[in-house]
Amino acid sequence: MRIAIAGGHGKVARRLTRRLTARGDDVLALVRNRDHVPDVESDGATGAVVDLEHSDLDTVAQAITGADAVVFAAGAGPGSGAARKDTMDRAGAVLLADAAYVAGVRRYLLVSSMGVDRPDDAHDDVFRAYLRAKAAAEEAVRERDLDWTVLRPGALTDDPGTGRVRLARRVERGSVPRDDVAAVLVALLDEASTIGLTLELVAGEDLVDAAVRAAGRGEPGDGSADAVVR
C-alpha cells in the first residue's frame, strides 16, 4: 500500500510511518518544514513539503496522487491559539479530504479526539475551540464521498505501546500511548469493515487487531480481552 500522512513529522505520524515501512508499505510523509524531510526519510518515508494552511487544493491533490489512503495526523499543537485550531485542525483536515476526492484516493483516516461531542466540558477557550474544530472536521469528512474512518483517541502519552486497547463507538475517558494509536491506525487501514465508523480509543485489554475487527463487526467492545480474542 502507499499511504500519505499529513502532519508527517508529528509524534503519532512518525510512529505510524515506522510501523508501515517496517512491513513494506510506501509512506509519503507530508511535512510543512523542509528541515524535517531527513527525519521522515530516516523512518523510511518519502518526504514532501506541503503546508496545509498555505496550500491550494490542486497542490495537495497532486502531492497525494497515487496513494491508496491518506491519514490526517496533523494538528496545530499545544501553544497554538483558537485561530489555528480553525485553520489547521478543521480546515487542514477538510482540505486533505477534498484533495483526496480530487486525487481519487478513497480511504481517509481522520485522527480526531475524544470529547469533540462535549466541547463545553473543555477547561479553557482554546481547548473548546480545538474540540469544535475537530467536530467540524469530522462532520465535513463524513459528508465527503470517501471511505472514511474517524478515530478519536483519548489523551495521548509517550509511554511505550502495550498492543492492547479499548476501541468502540463509545468508551470511558482515558489516555492512550501514541504507539498504540499508530498500531490501531495500521489495523484500520487493513480493515475495510471500519469504513464509515467513528471510534473512540483508550488504553485497554484487547489486542489491537482483534479490537479493530470487533469494532468493524459493530461489537460493543466491553473491554474484556476474552470477548474479542477468539
Ligand SMILES: NC(=O)c1ccc[n+]([C@@H]2O[C@H](COP(=O)([O-])OP(=O)(O)OC[C@H]3O[C@@H](n4cnc5c(N)ncnc54)[C@H](OP(=O)(O)O)[C@@H]3O)[C@@H](O)[C@H]2O)c1
Ligand atoms: N495531544 C493529545 O492528547 C491528543 C488527543 C487526541 C487527539 N490528538 C490529535 O492527534 C493527532 C496527532 O497528535 P500528535 O501528538 O502526534 O501531534 P504533533 O506531534 O503535534 O504533530 C502534529 C504535526 O502537524 C504538523 N502541522 C502543524 N501545522 C501544519 C500545517 N499547517 N501543515 C501541515 N502540517 C502541520 C506539525 O508540524 P511541525 O512539526 O512543523 O509543527 C506536526 O508535525 C493530532 O491531530 C492531535 O490533534 C491529540
